[in-house]
Amino acid sequence: MKADVTYAVIQVERPAEPGAFSNALAFGWRAVLKFKHVPEQLFDLVMTPLMFTLLFTFVFGGALAGSTDRYVQFFVPGILVQTVVFNSVYSGMGLSTDLGKGLFDRFRSLPIWSLAPFAGLMVGDVLRHLIASLIILSIGMLLGYRPEAGFAGVLAALALLIVIGFGVGWVFLVLGLVMRTPNTVMTMAFTGIMPLVFASNIMVDPGTMPGWLRVFVDVNPVSLMTTAMRGLMNGGITWAQLGLAMLAPALLTALLAPVTL
Amino acid sequence: MQAMPDSQPIAIVARGLVKTFGDLRAVDGIDLDVPRGTIFGILGPNGAGKTTLLRMLATLLKPDGGSAQLMGHDLVTAPHEVRKSIAMTGQFASLDEDLTGRENLMLLAKLWGFRGRAGERADQLLAVFELADAARRQVKDYSGGMRRKLDIAASLVVTPSILFLDEPTTGLDPNARQSVWRMIRALAGEGVTILLTTQYLEEADQLAARIAVIDHGHKIAEGTSRELKAATGSGFLHVTLADPARIDAAARLLEQHLGGEAHRNVEGAELSIKANSPHDANAALAALTATGIELDGFSMAAPSLDEVFFALTGHGAESVPAIGEPK
Numbered sequence: 302m303k304a305d306v307t308y309a310v311i312q313v314e315r316p317a318e319p320g321a322f323s324n325a326l327a328f329g330w331r332a333v334l335k336f337k338h339v340p341e342q343l344f345d346l347v348m349t350p351l352m353f354t355l356l357f358t359f360v361f362g363g364a365l366a367g368s369t370d371r372y373v374q375f376f377v378p379g380i381l382v383q384t385v386v387f388n389s390v391y392s393g394m395g396l397s398t399d400l401g402k403g404l405f406d407r408f409r410s411l412p413i414w415s416l417a418p419f420a421g422l423m424v425g426d427v428l429r430h431l432i433a434s435l436i437i438l439s440i441g442m443l444l445g446y447r448p449e450a451g452f453a454g455v456l457a458a459l460a461l462l463i464v465i466g467f468g469v470g471w472v473f474l475v476l477g478l479v480m481r482t483p484n485t486v487m488t489m490a491f492t493g494i495m496p497l498v499f500a501s502n503i504m505v506d507p508g509t510m511p512g513w514l515r516v517f518v519d520v521n522p523v524s525l526m527t528t529a530m531r532g533l534m535n536g537g538i539t540w541a542q543l544g545l546a547m548l549a550p551a552l553l554t555a556l557l558a559p560v561t562l
Numbered sequence: 563m564q565a566m567p568d569s570q571p572i573a574i575v576a577r578g579l580v581k582t583f584g585d586l587r588a589v590d591g592i593d594l595d596v597p598r599g600t601i602f603g604i605l606g607p608n609g610a611g612k613t614t615l616l617r618m619l620a621t622l623l624k625p626d627g628g629s630a631q632l633m634g635h636d637l638v639t640a641p642h643e644v645r646k647s648i649a650m651t652g653q654f655a656s657l658d659e660d661l662t663g664r665e666n667l668m669l670l671a672k673l674w675g676f677r678g679r680a681g682e683r684a685d686q687l688l689a690v691f692e693l694a695d696a697a698r699r700q701v702k703d704y705s706g707g708m709r710r711k712l713d714i715a716a717s718l719v720v721t722p723s724i725l726f727l728d729e730p731t732t733g734l735d736p737n738a739r740q741s742v743w744r745m746i747r748a749l750a751g752e753g754v755t756i757l758l759t760t761q762y763l764e765e766a767d768q769l770a771a772r773i774a775v776i777d778h779g780h781k782i783a784e785g786t787s788r789e790l791k792a793a794t795g796s797g798f799l800h801v802t803l804a805d806p807a808r809i810d811a812a813a814r815l816l817e818q819h820l821g822g823e824a825h826r827n828v829e830g831a832e833l834s835i836k837a838n839s840p841h842d843a844n845a846a847l848a849a850l851t852a853t854g855i856e857l858d859g860f861s862m863a864a865p866s867l868d869e870v871f872f873a874l875t876g877h878g879a880e881s882v883p884a885i886g887e888p889k
Contacts, residue, residue, distance in 0.1 A: 327672035
């Protein structure tokens with residue numbers, strides 16, 4: 302350290318203590334910077350849902366819904382839910398990486414709102430969800446998807462996606478806190494996510510499934526979310542559907558957010 | 563908390579701190595009194611409990627027993643107040659690898675409330691730590707020494723009253739180590755209380771005004787470097803022979819006069835042997851010259867901290883199998 306300037310650095314005047322919101326925004330800023338420096342992460346975010354969209358529409362779409370056009374109309378709201386749920390896993394992996402490097406030790410030894418680092422991760426998630434959803438939605442529209450509820454419906458659907466991402470995100474944040482390596486987080490997460498996503502009404506109408514499975518599909522939160530997304534984007538949403546879709550995110554937040562403390 | 567008279571300002575007071583992980587008592591009843599503005603060293607081998615102790619004092623781990631006050635604030639009941647007074651530089655760089663050096667500092671400056679002046683504050687720190695050239699490079703491209711500097715800079719975004727440094731020079735090359743040492747001394751010179759852990763005996767010796775030696779979660783000794791050395795009660799006599807061929811004869815003679823065993827370095831024609839007093843050493847040297855063994859040089863030195871550690875624990879500091887401190 303240069304001795305002549307030490308004094309200036311040491312004798313800095315402390316600014317006023319910032320509020321919780323300001324702390325969360327600072328972490329959000331970090332998430333935005335991550336996009337700037339690691340643009341490749343967009344590839345991770347979009348590739349899986351993109352493959353699903355193309356495969357299901359063109360390979361299975363005709364068989365499942367009579368024509369690819371009809372299938373795209375059915376599938377796009379659901380794949381958006383899947384995109385958000387899958388991508389929430391990345392924030393858990395990111396947290397696990399931060400923990401491994403001791404970065405969170407620094408954050409936790411600061412006099413800040415103790416949920417701020419997590420809230421900041423969530424800000425990053427919201428951005429990721431929005432970007433990925435918009436890309437997938439645009440591709441869906443190129444393939445012929447038309448949101449019948451119009452622009453307002455799409456906006457409402459995006460808002461619901463953010464709520465879903467926020468709620469589901471806590472699961473993976475907690476996994477990120479508990480698991481020692483990012484890879485374990487990913488393995489654990491997808492073990493849980495796969496059945497939830499496939500045994501749902503995202504890809505097919507559960508009408509042809511055996512009765513015991515339908516019982517699960519009907520209460521699967523992913524199905525409830527998908528139903529509400531279809532209602533919002535294609536029209537015909539009811540308050541009950543909306544409420545059921547937000548039930549799981551609300552419960553998860555209430556139960557898991559305190560755990561991260 | 564204990565009332566401390568102003569004439570004896572104490573930065574850290576710890577009494578009977580305990581932290582257990584399952585059956586392992588990682589920290590087992592440690593007392594500390596660290597005066598303000600001093601460098602205090604915690605010395606011990608891997609797994610001794612140094613990191614655990616530091617993490618407790620930095621509010622990152624809840625103590626299972628005992629109490630501590632930092633700058634008069636209780637660790638358990640007022641962690642937020644404690645956090646305002648401290649900064650911690652952990653053993654592993656606590657930086658975001660994807661961000662640039664400047665962005666890392668700006669993030670912390672924002673968290674401390676600098677708002678619009680966060681960039682200005684980051685630039686000040688980068689200049690002082692001679693990182694201005696690398697300011698806009700991602701931290702993943704930094705060398706070990708640069709990371710460590712940035713990590714310490716990150717702890718100084720606002721001036722902490724107490725700075726915790728967990729093994730600040732582990733893994734650094736000698737140049738970078740010297741530069742970190744200079745930095746630590748400069749900070750202490752400005753009145754920052756520094757509590758550092760190290761397993762390098764030389765580091766504690768070079769930096770710390772007082773040293774606590776920790777082994778298996780216990781404090782086994784505390785004092786200044788000199789006091790610790792004096793506690794082992796002896797020094798070492800080192801001699802360099804003019805004629806390496808006479809090394810056996812010289813060793814025998816020294817062993818006769820001083821007892822113990824002479825360590826020899828045949829290549830350099832050097833011998834060193836424990837001497838209980840300068841008087842004994844003098845007599846042994848006289849005996850050497852009387853027998854016609856010529857010396858190129860000799861010196862009497864206090865024992866190294868490694869030797870002190872050996873005397874205190876019965877095992878060397880570096881030879882202990884690493885148990886690995888739970889994180």
